[in-house]
Amino acid sequence: MQTQTHEPMLTQQEQALIPIAAFTASGNLTSLSSSLHIGLDAGLTISEVREVLVQMYAYTGFPRSLNALGALMAVVNERKQQGLVDVEGISADSLCEPQSSLDIGTENQTQLVGQPVTGALFDFAPAIDHYLKAHLFGDIFARDILSWKQRELATIAALANMQGVNSQLQAHYGISLNNGITVEQLHQFTDLIRQHCGDDIADNAQTVLSGVLGE
Known part of the structure; x- marks a missing residue:
C-alpha cells in the first residue's frame, strides 16, 4: 500500500510532469522537448521522465509513447553535449511477490479506485478488464519508480489534452482524490493546463472537474 501525502500545492517536479504528459498525448513534440528540458531542470530524474512516457502508451497508444x-x-543527448549532468535515477524493482500480474493489478486497481471495479462494459468485453488489471494496474502501476500520485497526475494531464475522453478524465479525477491529490491541487492542475495547453483544453478540464466536485 502506498503512503499518501497531502502537500498544500504541487511540487515543482509534480508540476513539470503535467506538460510532459499532456504534450505526449497530443503529439506536440516541439512543446514536449521544451517541457522535457524544464522537467529535468526542475529535478526530475531521467528514469522518472522515461517511466511517465512508458506509462503513456496505455492511454495514448504506442506511437505517441x-x-x-x-x-x-x-534531449538527454543534447544536454550531455552541453555539459549538463542529469540524474539517471533508480531502476524499477522486479515483482518478487508470489502473485500474478492479474492478482497484483486487481489489488492495485481496487486500492486506487477505493472499491472493486466491475460493470456491464467489462462483462461485455472481459479481455479489456483483464488487460487493465493485469497490465496497466499490475505490470505498470506496480513499478516503484513513480508514486501513484505522480502516475495519476500524468494520467489526468494526458486525458485533459485528448478529445472525447471526458468520462475517463472524470474517473481519474476521482482516483486522484483517492490517492494523495487534493482539491486545491486539482484546481492548480487546471491552471497549469491553461498555461500550457490553452483556454479551450483548460475550460473542458475545469468543467469536468467541477462536475466531479459538485461545484
Whole structure:
C-alpha cells in the first residue's frame, strides 16, 4: 500500500510532469522537448521522465509513447553535449511477490479506485478488464519508480489534452482524490493546463472537474 501525502500545492517536479504528459498525448513534440528540458531542470530524474512516457502508451497508444521516448533520448543527448549532468535515477524493482500480474493489478486497481471495479462494459468485453488489471494496474502501476500520485497526475494531464475522453478524465479525477491529490491541487492542475495547453483544453478540464466536485 502506498503512503499518501497531502502537500498544500504541487511540487515543482509534480508540476513539470503535467506538460510532459499532456504534450505526449497530443503529439506536440516541439512543446514536449521544451517541457522535457524544464522537467529535468526542475529535478526530475531521467528514469522518472522515461517511466511517465512508458506509462503513456496505455492511454495514448504506442506511437505517441515511442515518439516521446525518442524526444527524451534526443534531449538527454543534447544536454550531455552541453555539459549538463542529469540524474539517471533508480531502476524499477522486479515483482518478487508470489502473485500474478492479474492478482497484483486487481489489488492495485481496487486500492486506487477505493472499491472493486466491475460493470456491464467489462462483462461485455472481459479481455479489456483483464488487460487493465493485469497490465496497466499490475505490470505498470506496480513499478516503484513513480508514486501513484505522480502516475495519476500524468494520467489526468494526458486525458485533459485528448478529445472525447471526458468520462475517463472524470474517473481519474476521482482516483486522484483517492490517492494523495487534493482539491486545491486539482484546481492548480487546471491552471497549469491553461498555461500550457490553452483556454479551450483548460475550460473542458475545469468543467469536468467541477462536475466531479459538485461545484
